[in-house]
Amino acid sequence: MKKSIGLIGSAAIAAIVAASAVADPDDNNLVIEGQSLVSETTAPEGSAFEIIYSGWRFRSPETQVLETDDFENPGMVAVEYGYELWETAAGSSGKSCADCHGAIEESMSGLRAGLPKWDEAAGKPLSLEHLINRSIKEHQGADAWKWESAEMLAMTALIGLQSRGMPLDVQTDGPMADWYERGKELYYARVGQLDMACANCHEDNWGNMIRADHLSQGQINGFPTYRLKWQGLGSIHRRFKGCMKQIRATPYKPGGDEFTALELYVASRGEGLSVETPAVRQ
């Protein structure tokens, strides 16, 4: 079964499991188009985990295989659209992204792995969507894209793809320290009618089934992610919003300071995992 769909089982890794986990992540290796990705690694220092896992490891083989082949990956349609946008002149500058940035494979390589990152001019950390919109407004002279628009998802998927296979590594010290702390607070804050925190599900109960869902560690290395349930790509902040709605909480605003801080903190929990953009989830 595994062989026929191209997943390589590795029994060697199976032994390490958190005490609370009942249904463990599987031991498949993530190989995309021949490139080996890190879907499991030693947790960063100070982590609540010993081993961190990509959400890919908790998905069914049917979902997993979609991510291993770019022709099967439904997120690649948006990437194609992203290329189109990259080359299309727009705004008062009459220029395309490519006119200023050249080959995307070079100019955007590595960017996704280090986000959100500190921005001196803004005086705060910025997510990929913020960076794209600033360039569109200030350099291209065109109108900003909405956070969850087809254009923004296509461009964040395309730019993210240029870092595929690179390890997440975000700055958490210096001016980022306060934002990291704020994100951490939000991660452990109980909210909503169900009175739960991110940590209740993704730290205390990863590996367990919550009704039909196999809980992962809630890592963000695959975003924007193609979700079969969404029938499309969705941003990190959309996923955060969905999780908050599940527990009947009023979500924070996509692009707002709270979600940016939370994104920073969650990214730091996944340091060492490979960027998988655009990942596929159920």
Add this chain to the structure above:
Amino acid sequence: MNRTMSLVCGSAQKWTAAITVGALAAASLMGPASAEVGPDDVKIDDGVVAQPIADQPGDAAAGREWASGRKLGNCLACHAISDLSELPFHGEVGPPLDGVADRWSAEELRAILVNSKTVFGDQTIMPAFYRTAGLNKVADDFAGKTILSAQQIEDIIAYLLTLKE
């Protein structure tokens, strides 16, 4: 039950001070154990809620429905229950509820359902099903409302009491 504090009529969600006053007057004529207790007025002592919180006795068949419904108790999200094996996808977040009647009394189960933190401690993931105070950032649609009504709590307790090993 502290009757002077805790009497409400109608659903917990429509609780108002004005109704309480009316209920108080009516209850003093009707006698004990006949009125619903609002979420702020449930007395939890040492992991026990001694008196029923609804005005009707619990109905086990109805409780079986509430325990499985996704929009209601959704107990199955976290607990496996063999008696509900006709339904798919039982969660693993909490312990299986088989034989739960052998482990807990009705009074203890009532405390677990009303506010599990009073029994398991603040760290528990299990939601409080009959509590509105002390919550943060509750979505507008659910603000000031309990997850289950007092009657649904009593119905689920009646159902749980049938789960013997």
